Amino acid sequence: MYDLLIRGAQICDGTGAPPFHGDVAISDGRIAEIGSSLGGATRRTIMADGLVAAPGFIDVHTHYDCQLSWDPALTPSCWHGVTTVVVGNCGFSIAPCRPSDRELLMRMLLFVEGMPTEALRAGIRWEWETFPEYLDAVERLRPGINVAALIGHSAIRYWVMGAAASERAATAGEMERMRDVLREAMRAGACGFATSESPTHFFGDGTPVPSRVAPRDEIRALASVLREFGRGLIEVAPLHLIGSTESKREDQAFYGELARASGRPVTWAPLLHSPFDPEGCLELIEEAATAQRDGVPVYPQVGCRPLEVRISFDTAGIAVMNNPIWRPIIEKPVSERKRLFASRAFRDELRLMSPQGSYVAALAPSWDQMFVRYSPAAAHQPYTDCSVAAISAQRGADPIDTLLDLSLESDLGCQFGIPLMNVDETIVGKLIRHPAGILALSDAGAHVDTLADQGFTSTLLAHWVRELGALKIEDAVRLITSVPARIYGIRERGELRAGWAADVVLFDPTRIGLERTELVHDLPSGAARLIQRATGVEHVIVNGEVLIDAGKQTDARGGRLLRGGA
Structure with missing residues (x-):
């Protein structure tokens, strides 16, 4: 008897083959059979007319290490069909960590990854010190979706060197x-x-995170450890995250050295289109392709959404906290912030910091690139998706006055969006279709009140497939299933194949998409985060357990810790 029979779906099996009409039978957490008009008894049938059945989506760039403690379903990613995530990216795993070092680690996550300290203090269940103990703790949690974990360089360095980890090179x-x-x-x-x-990864006082102090010989020496195991992968946040194509080319050459030293794939993130060097990203991904053809597996991570930072002045988001002009202001009590915003002297001071409104007091490149995305004030609804420049013209006001007036009129709740990179869809389309990249960059679990890219899989299928026709549906599904599974060594997932794990997503290709970004206060201690809910994702099945059922989240906990990708 089958546990579950999915009947009458359009099956995108993750290989890139065209969809075909058929049924998928599931037993004991595995795909038992795929075929046409499957017979046999079953405990449950899902009628999938009009739905696509695909392998569960894989998100390899998340920071859900902490959120696992209080939200083992890992929302909102699971709402968008994600059934496997990789944590520990950019060197910021939360193990190994001694009890005496927990506060420092949480401060690092606040300033680097935009995770509110009060939420971490209230929410993390510290049941480990070593990395193996952390993996055991994740396993005991019984997560809602599958989790694979990278160990972070900064955590390793601080475990071994203590405070000196951010000060000097290591001894032999x-x-x-x-x-x-x-x-x-x-x-x-x-x-x-x-x-x-x-260079963007530092503590609040400017002290670099431990991995940044490590000379490259140290990184090479650590990379070579993976050769001993013949498995695993190295992920890097690059030295020249903000820099010229030439400097990024030097970084990518170093990652090739790491691939040769380790005998393993190296992936670096992010590779995004920049308006200041429009063709540079295409040059870099072509060079990665050349390296791959030469047997050097270096994979840039690319994104299918604009990199848009969200800010509002009622929360201490990372974009504001890391800004020398705004940080002293946002650290003040709300009442004092409001008093300052209403002050003519304060507004005049801001105008001096933004000559001709050319840089918006270091928050956005220009007023016409700063948009109202949401406001709780009913009178602001006509301004949704309008730029501050356009609203200023409509109001006959100076942009600084408009920015602060909108904030005051909404009790500081007005959210502004600032698209910074990955805006040119012609270039972005070339990046996401390029076979040398990995489609990722959700950063899910991090920058919680600044970014909301957890639904990139829905963006891919709604915008790039349905709206633009830039990708066939089978090619898009392959990019978020079998491609990351192959590169990361995630075994028996990423394809719908008999005998493989029953990670399946059922979605309506005519409806899949995202609702508007919203700010919710559902983190521990009531801290806020940005989320986007999914539309058209009807069922999400993880190891045979139905986590999303008719669009609603269940209490299923079918996820597994994927030790070594298993």
Whole structure:
């Protein structure tokens, strides 16, 4: 007897083959059979007329390490059909970590990944110190979706060196201890190692995160540990995250060295279109393709959504907290912020910081690139998706006055969107179709009140497939299933194949999409995060358990810790 029979779906099996009409039978958490008009008894049947059945989607760039403690279903990713995530990216795993170092780690996550400290303090269930203990804790949680974990360089470095990790190079003895910690993690089931060289990764006082202090010889030495295991992957946040194509080319050459040292794939993130160097991203992905043809597996991570930062002045979002002009203001009590915003002297001071309104006091490139995305004030509804420049013209007001007036009129709740990169759809389309990249970059679990890209899979299927016709549906599904599974060594997932894990998403191709971004206060301690709900995702099945049923989340906990990609 089958546990579940999906009948009459259009099956996109994840290989890139054209869809075909058929049934999918599931037993004991595995796909039992795929075919036409399958017979036999079944405990439940899902009639899938008009729906596409695809392998569960895989998101390889998340920061759900902390959220697992209080939300094992990992919303909103699961709402969008994601059944497997990779955590620990950019070197920021939350293990290994001693009890005495937890506050420092949470401060690092606040300033680097935009996770509110009060939510972390209230929500993380600290049941581990070592990385193997962390994996055991994840397994005990019984997550709603599958989790694979990278061990982070910054965590390793601080575990071995303490406060000196952000100050100096490691001694030979410390270096060997770090290699031993990585070996221990790989034996326990880490899917690889992650590090950051990014200049944007620092504590609130400007101190670099530990991985940034490491010389490249240290990164090479750690990378070589993976050769001993013959599995795993290395993920890197690049040194020249903000820089010229030439400097990024030097970074990518170094990642090729890591691939050769480890014998394993290396992926770096992000590769985005920049308006300041429009063709540079295409040059870099072509060079990655050349490296791959030469047997050097270097994979840039690309995104299918604009990189748009959200800000509002009622929360201490990372875009504001890392801004030297705004941080002292946002740290003040709300009542004092409102008093300042109403002050003519304060507004005049801001005008001096933004000559001719050319840089919006260091928040956006220009007033016509800063948009109202949401406001709780009913009178602001006509302004939705209008630029501050356009609203200023309509009101006959100065842009600084408009920005602050909109904030005051909405009790500081007005949300402004600032698209920074990945806006040119002609270039972005070339990036996401290029076979040398990995489609990722949701950053889910991080920058919680600033970014809301967790639904990139829905964006891909709604915008790039249905609306633009830039991809066939089978090609889009392949990009978010079998491609990441192959590169990350995630076994028996990413395709609908008899005997493989029953991770399946059923969606309506005519309706799949996203609702408007909303700010919700559902983090521990009532802290806020941005989310986008899915439309058209009808059923999400994880190892045979139905997590999303007729569009509604259930209490199913069918996810597994994928030790070593298993």
